[in-house]
Amino acid sequence: MQGDTREVDQTVADMMPGEDEIQQRLHYLELTADDVALLRHIHPLLQPRLPAVIAAFYRHLLEIPVLQALLSDPVVLDRLHHLQGAYFKTLTAGEYGSDYVRHRLRVGLAHQRIGLEPVWYIGAYRKYLGDLAPVLHDILRDRPAQFISTYNALMKVVSFDMGLALDTYIQAGRQQLRASEARFRAAFGQAAVGLAQVTADGRWLRVNRKLLDILGYDEDEMLAMRVPDLISPEDWQIDAPLLQALANGDLQTSAREKRYRCKDGRLVWVKATVTAMQPGTLVAVLEDISQRKQFEEELMHLARHDALTGLANRTLLLDRVSQAIAQARRSGALVAMLFLDLDRFKTINDSLGHDAGDRVVIEVGRRLKQSVRDADTVARLGGDEFVVLLADLPHELVAAALAQKILCALFEPMLIQGHELAPACSIGISLYPRDGADGKTLLKNADAAMYQAKALGRGNYQFYCEEMNARTLDRLTLESGLRHAVERGELQLMYQPQIDLASGKMIGAEALLRWQPNGQRLVMPDAFIAIAEETGLIVSIGEWVLRTACSQQVAWHRAELADVRVAVNLSARQFRQHGLDAMVARVLADTGCPASYLELEITETVLMERPDSAAQTLQRLSDMGVQLAIDDFGTGYSSLSYLKRFPIHALKIDRSFVCDIPADTDDAAIAGAVIALAHSMGLTVVAEGVETVQQRDFLRELRCDLAQGYYFSEPISATSLANKFIHGEIQK
Numbered sequence: 001m002q003g004d005t006r007e008v009d010q011t012v013a014d015m016m017p018g019e020d021e022i023q024q025r026l027h028y029l030e031l032t033a034d035d036v037a038l039l040r041h042i043h044p045l046l047q048p049r050l051p052a053v054i055a056a057f058y059r060h061l062l063e064i065p066v067l068q069a070l071l072s073d074p075v076v077l078d079r080l081h082h083l084q085g086a087y088f089k090t091l092t093a094g095e096y097g098s099d100y101v102r103h104r105l106r107v108g109l110a111h112q113r114i115g116l117e118p119v120w121y122i123g124a125y126r127k128y129l130g131d132l133a134p135v136l137h138d139i140l141r142d143r144p145a146q147f148i149s150t151y152n153a154l155m156k157v158v159s160f161d162m163g164l165a166l167d168t169y170i171q172a173g174r175q176q177l178r179a180s181e182a183r184f185r186a187a188f189g190q191a192a193v194g195l196a197q198v199t200a201d202g203r204w205l206r207v208n209r210k211l212l213d214i215l216g217y218d219e220d221e222m223l224a225m226r227v228p229d230l231i232s233p234e235d236w237q238i239d240a241p242l243l244q245a246l247a248n249g250d251l252q253t254s255a256r257e258k259r260y261r262c263k264d265g266r267l268v269w270v271k272a273t274v275t276a277m278q279p280g281t282l283v284a285v286l287e288d289i290s291q292r293k294q295f296e297e298e299l300m301h302l303a304r305h306d307a308l309t310g311l312a313n314r315t316l317l318l319d320r321v322s323q324a325i326a327q328a329r330r331s332g333a334l335v336a337m338l339f340l341d342l343d344r345f346k347t348i349n350d351s352l353g354h355d356a357g358d359r360v361v362i363e364v365g366r367r368l369k370q371s372v373r374d375a376d377t378v379a380r381l382g383g384d385e386f387v388v389l390l391a392d393l394p395h396e397l398v399a400a401a402l403a404q405k406i407l408c409a410l411f412e413p414m415l416i417q418g419h420e421l422a423p424a425c426s427i428g429i430s431l432y433p434r435d436g437a438d439g440k441t442l443l444k445n446a447d448a449a450m451y452q453a454k455a456l457g458r459g460n461y462q463f464y465c466e467e468m469n470a471r472t473l474d475r476l477t478l479e480s481g482l483r484h485a486v487e488r489g490e491l492q493l494m495y496q497p498q499i500d501l502a503s504g505k506m507i508g509a510e511a512l513l514r515w516q517p518n519g520q521r522l523v524m525p526d527a528f529i530a531i532a533e534e535t536g537l538i539v540s541i542g543e544w545v546l547r548t549a550c551s552q553q554v555a556w557h558r559a560e561l562a563d564v565r566v567a568v569n570l571s572a573r574q575f576r577q578h579g580l581d582a583m584v585a586r587v588l589a590d591t592g593c594p595a596s597y598l599e600l601e602i603t604e605t606v607l608m609e610r611p612d613s614a615a616q617t618l619q620r621l622s623d624m625g626v627q628l629a630i631d632d633f634g635t636g637y638s639s640l641s642y643l644k645r646f647p648i649h650a651l652k653i654d655r656s657f658v659c660d661i662p663a664d665t666d667d668a669a670i671a672g673a674v675i676a677l678a679h680s681m682g683l684t685v686v687a688e689g690v691e692t693v694q695q696r697d698f699l700r701e702l703r704c705d706l707a708q709g710y711y712f713s714e715p716i717s718a719t720s721l722a723n724k725f726i727h728g729e730i731q732k
């Protein structure tokens, strides 16, 4: 309340007219000394009559519903009543100097502040004058000649008052405008976002502190420029018509994100929201969104790149392929996709750990990037799979040359955790338009070609061809069928006898796996062992083989094949499988097969991959009493002396050295040397793939211990083997 009074006092002081102006106004209203004398005359006579006139004045005001609401507070009404009463008392007192004016202004302000519109206020004066006329007439009944001049004098003072009342309303309006302008200026100046007033043609009319901070200019520099001086021509091309539409009132608001050039040359991302306040006046809110944009860009980068290598990921790759295809469609060039898979990457991961694996992947990514042009894309799809995309290719030979270059680049050994690794890779190549019209098809076909490259011995590249698709399909069918082969009882073992060449007696049989999917033809191991290896299914399949073969050995033992040993193949993955020895021990215990009647065959290549840990595994198996044989001997690169490190019992000479003896003198010499050396090391020698009597005789002459092959028997079922043995058909 005190604040209110102070404000009213201030407003009154601000608007008080000077003495001269008061006199001028009174002069203009022709208020004369005679008028003043007439009013002074009626003044004392009027006082007793005033309360009724004032009451009628407010009654009249309160007849209007809007005013009832305004004057509903009895305290306010009482105050106004009091003020108005005091005023009416001074109206005819004859003193119209500054005190009178000040009081008049206070009354006017009091009404203005409660929201009483001038129209009602002035209208109430009319009521006052109307009600006062008969009162005056009565007071002057003795001097009727003075009525008109007195009433006229009263009219002049009331007009003077009405002028002052209107002044209060106008002044208050002005003050409100000033206050709201001040508030706007403060808000504009101190806003936490950039604010500007602009014209339709992009001139800055007013800019706030924050905007100057964002862009680094001072106010004068800013106001001397236009929006197009700070944004790219492309952005201005979009903005210019928008500003025009906003200025014309065709558009209410527009919001766009664009980059502004700062004074120091930096580009900042700004979200500019422009609104038409009144036609022609545009207010722009400019927010610095650089941080958000940077964050978005980082997210975008993460979403489109491989975290480990920083190379493109599948999403970005497919994007780039689409672009490359669109461009090739116009230019008639080729697009090539090279699908790379590291050979034996799993071995690195398993033996040296994932850190080493990661470092190999990073190094491979780096070498790939080095091998291609900047315009080409190198992507990592995950694991050890990479794709190189070559756009705008003149000829497929260029893709082949690059594949060769990549093979060479990866052939250079890399030093990882003190180990020299040279992770060879297999590459499959697909070409647009020949092998597919979209990224996904090209990728699928390059993948199929890569599988082909792997199947052809790894470390090479292959172009995609139609038949690969069929092969891939075959592979997928095999893979899904194989998953259920054990539980569906679709696997079976065949046995091939191993003959002691000196006595002609069968002393063992090699278990060979067959798969007979329901209602389909028999599948040979070469067609599915590799798949079982890659998918890990070999672990459960292998255990099934071992258990079945050991049970079979026990069954034979109970029948008449008392001393027949059973030989079981172990694949690379099985051999490296954690807990292999425990699994073997468990199977032997479960089946009751004596360890010495089980022979495990491991290929030479598997042993040579990681000789140290292979020696340990072999030692544990040998300690259990299990017999160990090296399969396919001669196909790897190990020397006999190296094999001394392994606790093995037998060597199986690979079929390829047997098939051409005795005619091929080289093979004959090799076979002879291997047998002699193996004997010198105390190893038993088994010749594989003996098909003819000549081969048998020759091997017997070379003192080879055992032989197996079609000459003696093809792999046959356990029952057939037992029958043949009992009937003496196998002995040769």
Ligand SMILES: Nc1nc2c(ncn2[C@@H]2O[C@@H]3COP(=O)(O)O[C@H]4[C@@H](O)[C@H](n5cnc6c(=O)[nH]c(N)nc65)O[C@@H]4COP(=O)(O)O[C@H]3[C@H]2O)c(=O)[nH]1
Binding pocket: 496, 511, 512, 513, 524, 525, 526, 529, 545, 569, 570, 571, 601, 631, 632, 655, 688, 689, 690, 691, 708, 709, 710, 711, 715
């Ligand atoms: N041309 C010719 N071939 C002969 C002759 N005698 C035997 N063979 C074949 O030579 C292969 C010998 O087995 P492997 O070298 O261990 O080679 C095996 C072995 O590495 C793998 N394999 C077979 N069964 C299993 C198994 O249960 N587990 C694992 N991990 N691998 C197995 O599959 C390979 C192929 O097995 P199969 O197709 O049964 O082929 C067998 C056998 O049928 C002959 O006189 N002439």
